Each structure stands twice: as C-alpha cells, then as structure tokens.
Amino acid sequence: MADKLTDEQIDTIRLELQAGRKLNAVKLYKQWTGSSLVAAKNYVEGLPAGTATVSWDKDLDGKQIDEILDAIQAGSKLKAVKLYKEATGVRLKESKKFIERLTHELGIEPRKGCAATILLFVIAGIATLPLLLDS
Structure with a gap:
C-alpha cells in the first residue's frame, strides 16, 4: 500500500x-x-476543495509553453502532446496525460468539427428537395 x-x-x-x-x-x-x-x-x-494546479516541467522555455498553449487553443491536442513530448523527452502516455490535465484545468473544451453541421445542411437539403421539384 x-x-x-x-x-x-x-x-x-x-x-x-x-x-x-x-x-x-x-x-x-x-x-x-x-x-x-x-x-x-x-x-x-x-479532500480540501483547493484547486488543482498543473505545474510545467522546468525544462520548458517560454516559447515552448506558448507553442503548446497555442496548439491547445487551436483545438489540436495531438499537436500539443507532440510538442510537449519533444520538449520534455517524456513518454507519449505521460505527455498525453499532462496535456489532458492542462486542457481540463484551463477549461478548454475540445473543438467540435464542422462535419456535424455540414451533415445537418445536407439532410435539410435532401428533405426540401421534393418541395423544390414540385414547384
């Protein structure tokens, strides 16, 4: 234990x-x-309700941190994981866990793709097709 x-x-x-x-x-x-x-x-x-804090690896410089944060804000967690892994030399699993914790703590929601919106328009277009053909 x-x-x-x-x-x-x-x-x-x-x-x-x-x-x-x-x-x-x-x-x-x-x-x-x-x-x-x-x-x-x-x-x-x-457990006291204190807020969790993600601490950056001390080997990262300001430019590396900015690049990782930019990737997260752009909705590219995969790129952020890659950047963190390359900058720190830690394994992929640790990099992924760190970026997930950081994203969660920063309150950044994963970006939704536009595929669902496009699909909605296609379905709406198909549904109105009979109306257009009748006129």
Missing part, C-alpha cells in the same frame, strides 16, 4: 471531483493506495 499520494495524483483526484466524477476519484485513490473502498471514499470526501 502506498503511504502517500504524489502532488500530481492529488491534483488528478481534485480534477475528477471538479468535473463531477467522484466515483472516478474514489477509484483512483483506491488503485493508487491499495486502500479499501470505504477508506478511499472517506479520503476523497475529506
């Missing part, structure tokens, strides 16, 4: 709570510590 959670693990639990995913937070605590379900639930419910 783990004696203590890392700051990153605590932040991850707080992010889950902030997102309304209490059950996931409990599961994570249980998984990381090997504790019982009751102990995990008690810990999560007693």
Whole structure:
C-alpha cells in the first residue's frame, strides 16, 4: 500500500471531483493506495476543495509553453502532446496525460468539427428537395 499520494495524483483526484466524477476519484485513490473502498471514499470526501494546479516541467522555455498553449487553443491536442513530448523527452502516455490535465484545468473544451453541421445542411437539403421539384 502506498503511504502517500504524489502532488500530481492529488491534483488528478481534485480534477475528477471538479468535473463531477467522484466515483472516478474514489477509484483512483483506491488503485493508487491499495486502500479499501470505504477508506478511499472517506479520503476523497475529506479532500480540501483547493484547486488543482498543473505545474510545467522546468525544462520548458517560454516559447515552448506558448507553442503548446497555442496548439491547445487551436483545438489540436495531438499537436500539443507532440510538442510537449519533444520538449520534455517524456513518454507519449505521460505527455498525453499532462496535456489532458492542462486542457481540463484551463477549461478548454475540445473543438467540435464542422462535419456535424455540414451533415445537418445536407439532410435539410435532401428533405426540401421534393418541395423544390414540385414547384
């Protein structure tokens, strides 16, 4: 059983709570510590409500951080993951987790593609086709 959670693990639990995913937070605590379900639930419910903070790797310079943030804001999480991975040398999995946590903390929603909008117009066009042919 783990004696203590890392700051990153605590932040991850707080992010889950902030997102309304209490059950996931409990599961994570249980998984990381090997504790019982009751102990995990008690810990999560007693966790101070403080905000989670994603800390940048100290090896990143301002330009690298700006490029990663620009990619996130442009809706390209994949590019942001790649940039973070190249800048820090960490594995792909850690890069992806970091970018997901950062995106969540910044409150940036993934961009929706325009395919659904185009499909809606196509369907509407097809539906009105008989009306156009009758006139």
